[in-house]
Amino acid sequence: MAPEIVLAAQEQQQSTQPKSVKKGVEGEAKPTREAEKKDEQTPTAAKSTATRTETFVFGIPQNGLTKKERQVPLDEPPPLAQNSELKYIGKPTPRYDGMAKATGRGKYTADIQLPGMLYARMVDATIPHGRITSVDTSAAEALPGVKAIHVIEHTFGIAALRDPKQEAPSKYPVIRYAGQPIAAVAATSPQIASDAAALIKVTYDRMPFVVDKQDARAPDAPTVFPGPADAEGSAGGGGGPKNVPQVGNVHGPERKKVGDVDKGFSEADAVVEGEYFTQVQTHSALETHGFVVDWKPEEVTVYASTQGTASVRDEFAEVFKLPKSQVRVITEFMGGGFGAKFGAGNEGVVAAHLSRKAKLPVKLMLDRKQEHIVCNRPDSHQKLKIGAKKDGTLTAISLTSYGTAGVGTGAGTAGPATNLYKCPNLLTEEYDVFINAGPGAAFRAPGHPQGCFAFEQAIDELAVKLDMDPMDLRDKIDESPTRRVERKIIRERTNWKTRKAAGVDTGPVKRGMGIAQSVWYRFINMDSSCEVRVSRDGSVEIMSSVQDLGTGTKTLLAIVVAEEFGISPADVVIRIGDTRYPIGPNSGGSVTAGSITPAVRNASYQARQKLFAAAAPKLSTTADNLEMRGGKVVFKNDESKSYSLKQIAAKMPTSEISARVTRGPEYAKERITYGGVDYVELAVDTETGRVHIEKVFGAHDCGRPINPLGVISQINGGILQGISYALFEDRVMDRKQGYMLNANLENYKIIGAREVPEIEIELVENYIAQSSTDAAGIGESAGIITLAAAIGNAFYNATGVRMRKIPMTPANVLAALGRVSQEETA
Amino acid sequence: MSDTPKIEVSRRGFLKGAGLTAATTVIESASALARDAKEAMQPDRSVGPDAVPVKLHVNGQEHTVTIEPRYTLAETLRDHLGLTGTKVVCDRGSCSACTVWLDGTPALACMTLGIDAVGRKITTIEGLTQGAEMHPVQVAFVKHDAMQCGFCTPGMVMTCAALLERNHDPKLADVKHAVSGNLCRCGTYPKVFAATLDVAQQHQRAAYLLTLNPAKEA
Ligand code: FES
Numbered sequence A: 001m002a003p004e005i006v007l008a009a010q011e012q013q014q015s016t017q018p019k020s021v022k023k024g025v026e027g028e029a030k031p032t033r034e035a036e037k038k039d040e041q042t043p044t045a046a047k048s049t050a051t052r053t054e055t056f057v058f059g060i061p062q063n064g065l066t067k068k069e070r071q072v073p074l075d076e077p078p079p080l081a082q083n084s085e086l087k088y089i090g091k092p093t094p095r096y097d098g099m100a101k102a103t104g105r106g107k108y109t110a111d112i113q114l115p116g117m118l119y120a121r122m123v124d125a126t127i128p129h130g131r132i133t134s135v136d137t138s139a140a141e142a143l144p145g146v147k148a149i150h151v152i153e154h155t156f157g158i159a160a161l162r163d164p165k166q167e168a169p170s171k172y173p174v175i176r177y178a179g180q181p182i183a184a185v186a187a188t189s190p191q192i193a194s195d196a197a198a199l200i201k202v203t204y205d206r207m208p209f210v211v212d213k214q215d216a217r218a219p220d221a222p223t224v225f226p227g228p229a230d231a232e233g234s235a236g237g238g239g240g241p242k243n244v245p246q247v248g249n250v251h252g253p254e255r256k257k258v259g260d261v262d263k264g265f266s267e268a269d270a271v272v273e274g275e276y277f278t279q280v281q282t283h284s285a286l287e288t289h290g291f292v293v294d295w296k297p298e299e300v301t302v303y304a305s306t307q308g309t310a311s312v313r314d315e316f317a318e319v320f321k322l323p324k325s326q327v328r329v330i331t332e333f334m335g336g337g338f339g340a341k342f343g344a345g346n347e348g349v350v351a352a353h354l355s356r357k358a359k360l361p362v363k364l365m366l367d368r369k370q371e372h373i374v375c376n377r378p379d380s381h382q383k384l385k386i387g388a389k390k391d392g393t394l395t396a397i398s399l400t401s402y403g404t405a406g407v408g409t410g411a412g413t414a415g416p417a418t419n420l421y422k423c424p425n426l427l428t429e430e431y432d433v434f435i436n437a438g439p440g441a442a443f444r445a446p447g448h449p450q451g452c453f454a455f456e457q458a459i460d461e462l463a464v465k466l467d468m469d470p471m472d473l474r475d476k477i478d479e480s481p482t483r484r485v486e487r488k489i490i491r492e493r494t495n496w497k498t499r500k501a502a503g504v505d506t507g508p509v510k511r512g513m514g515i516a517q518s519v520w521y522r523f524i525n526m527d528s529s530c531e532v533r534v535s536r537d538g539s540v541e542i543m544s545s546v547q548d549l550g551t552g553t554k555t556l557l558a559i560v561v562a563e564e565f566g567i568s569p570a571d572v573v574i575r576i577g578d579t580r581y582p583i584g585p586n587s588g589g590s591v592t593a594g595s596i597t598p599a600v601r602n603a604s605y606q607a608r609q610k611l612f613a614a615a616a617p618k619l620s621t622t623a624d625n626l627e628m629r630g631g632k633v634v635f636k637n638d639e640s641k642s643y644s645l646k647q648i649a650a651k652m653p654t655s656e657i658s659a660r661v662t663r664g665p666e667y668a669k670e671r672i673t674y675g676g677v678d679y680v681e682l683a684v685d686t687e688t689g690r691v692h693i694e695k696v697f698g699a700h701d702c703g704r705p706i707n708p709l710g711v712i713s714q715i716n717g718g719i720l721q722g723i724s725y726a727l728f729e730d731r732v733m734d735r736k737q738g739y740m741l742n743a744n745l746e747n748y749k750i751i752g753a754r755e756v757p758e759i760e761i762e763l764v765e766n767y768i769a770q771s772s773t774d775a776a777g778i779g780e781s782a783g784i785i786t787l788a789a790a791i792g793n794a795f796y797n798a799t800g801v802r803m804r805k806i807p808m809t810p811a812n813v814l815a816a817l818g819r820v821s822q823e824e825t826a
Numbered sequence B: 001m002s003d004t005p006k007i008e009v010s011r012r013g014f015l016k017g018a019g020l021t022a023a024t025t026v027i028e029s030a031s032a033l034a035r036d037a038k039e040a041m042q043p044d045r046s047v048g049p050d051a052v053p054v055k056l057h058v059n060g061q062e063h064t065v066t067i068e069p070r071y072t073l074a075e076t077l078r079d080h081l082g083l084t085g086t087k088v089v090c091d092r093g094s095c096s097a098c099t100v101w102l103d104g105t106p107a108l109a110c111m112t113l114g115i116d117a118v119g120r121k122i123t124t125i126e127g128l129t130q131g132a133e134m135h136p137v138q139v140a141f142v143k144h145d146a147m148q149c150g151f152c153t154p155g156m157v158m159t160c161a162a163l164l165e166r167n168h169d170p171k172l173a174d175v176k177h178a179v180s181g182n183l184c185r186c187g188t189y190p191k192v193f194a195a196t197l198d199v200a201q202q203h204q205r206a207a208y209l210l211t212l213n214p215a216k217e218a
């Protein structure tokens, strides 16, 4: 078939999410963050591609699938059928590296051992604010086994003064939080490194500090910075707006305005208003941040526990003024990131300095305490007001939020209020408040769990005021077709029908149910390339620098390649997590699956086409008479002619055939968001203040699920992190001394096995016809956004009392129930 | 499995070979030092602070390593024997990522000194696999996807496998209880429960061949 050839118009060049998020929002535009800029990279507008018209399956199966025509570049494969008709895509597939993980054979950065490798240990500030007057390393240097010491000259991750002259210059960086790294030592054993670190003497001139956000907002509060300061985000996001006003420690607002909220409220039949408080959450990945750096004059090899081999390479190259070609970053196994691990970080830079000095490889893993301080999810104090008509139609939303990202910025919470439902009048003002504490960073759906906790509870409150079922209200105001289907599933499959009025249980233990909804955005990272190689023996490999943080990227890629070649995913060799391979996307903002899988499918397709072209003459046919069917290569005109991939590959004239592909733009320029709905059943013991989650039902959308087994694992994880956030986790700062009191895993409580409720998950397939795979990520919208709000709504349903503060510890719950005074819990 | 560890704590050999004097003496029974404070207080029984060679019985093999008495068993296994399957997450007994078996009983390798493991049978995650044959719990973990980043997985597997050794028919509450000390930040608990109960239910004593091919499996 001769495809119809058209030239893709310029508008085919997809500019991805960040712009669309702001679509319809006027007023002060949000400055584009570095990270988002990166994800927005598109091929130059001048470039145009020859295309053909293809018809894609489109929509949600529950609503009946339809067709969608798209212009597809000529070198891309034909559209995929829906999952039910495919062999590997959409089928639960065990993790590609599951065996390596279950047997302990997988080598994480923390496990790397190199000949002669030294172990490094950081020395951190013991005061929250001040100037270093001296760093004496002599005793440490004298310790046998110590090979190198490095004193930090520039600290990364802290906001920078717009005008550096506002601060007197000094030899050492100003200390702005307890735990800020100052120096590091490398020695022949971890124990000697620890001993040596303890021998490094630091003296300080102390300065007044503030670690409480409320205190920091006071006009006479000690200031963390002597003038306005801005922070960079990471490749995973984070970082707040720049060049907004700053008074004392209060940085902002970043203001977004649509329509006229005063007018909107005056038109409302019902208005709800409330203040909400969320706490600082630390990432607590089980593998701490860390690096092994092997500095050689010809190449610097960096083993990194990172979500972005590419972003780590970029930062090392930038900091050390090295060509990128001389920096190699490797991440084969990675013990969790959740948004915290993108760049070189202070620890990576320090490890590199030490390795360069010692001329030996150096391993530097943060300890658990450092991991709790190195970054976090900012807290929030939100004032939210929503107005609506009798039928539920929203007329106005106003949100003011104050959050602290410590010595960083990026505590905004307006995502859900801005993007979940349509509202003609919107005003959001987001402030960052500096305090002397570790910097905030991207953390699974930055800003959204906080924002959703307030916003989706306010929507529920509105439903109560309008005397509507919370599901009905959302049916009225929510335009998302996937969330509509998800709500329907939840109505049918949970106890929602039997939901009672709020607070009617009479005993001390009260039960309730509630829902909350999430929104996340389709971001695409165009730095998504790979090479697929077929050898004459029929073996197939795929190579990309993309990394697998535990989200199952390796398995995804294996499935996509397998589908194209008709071989088992287990037979595909996956080589990823090494910058020697074609560049892959950094894994943040749920970009990985949606970005890299189309490149992988296209490369597989192209390699297969090349293979067919090479083999066809030996089979006395033409390449276009060959096709894959049921795992076999067959003649289109004679089905009796059927060959295995091995047989076909054996006919190659050269030893191997390969195709290298970079992701093309999305097929159409459309605003695409994803969303989930989570349902919670809980019991509140009103005498002890204990909240017990009994059941969670999550209905979620991640485009075309490639590996439902892995997707469900991720959603389980999001839900459980969400429960953990809602009920347990809380960074506690010592106001008098200025340091984190619970920087460990026994006092910083994360959810354990006994707090795990029954969880049921339903995936909603959503075909969007945007790429050759239609895959999408699930990391952000998987429960972490919704759970605190859903628990809050269920808590209200159980008790008739609204929890406006998390974590819902017994003390906070008893205070909300009026059983103890607020002061007793403070 | 052939060398299924017994849950009874074996105290054999603890008091054998007392009288450690020189730093070069191989410690045969340092566990006894920790267990018997009185004896341990005798000056001629103290060791360190310098490194001393000790014999450790790990996964069915004797190893001699030279370690300082302050090294934890986790450090010893990871840094000196290259057995990095045992993970260190908190290094203070609050997460169970470092779970190994000492004489068949789960123990925290970060809270055990290397010298205190002398004379005991140490089993690590690497020792759970016999040649190419994975332990049924490992197989079930892969089948149920009871892992994401996998950093907690070795500890989880060691805990769950030990549970099944002492209780052949655990219920959900037993599994939750057993792994209540094992933290997983990725939130893999539900699948850990499912995998462990699956092994129990099927009395799946022999590891089956693992396949990544769902079509074959179906
Ligand atoms: S590392 Fe041993 S219990 Fe956490």
Ligand code: FES
Binding pocket: A286, A335, A336, A550, B147, B148, B149, B150, B151, B152, B153, B183, B184, B185, B186, B187, B188
């Ligand atoms: S799988 Fe990542 S911590 Fe458990």
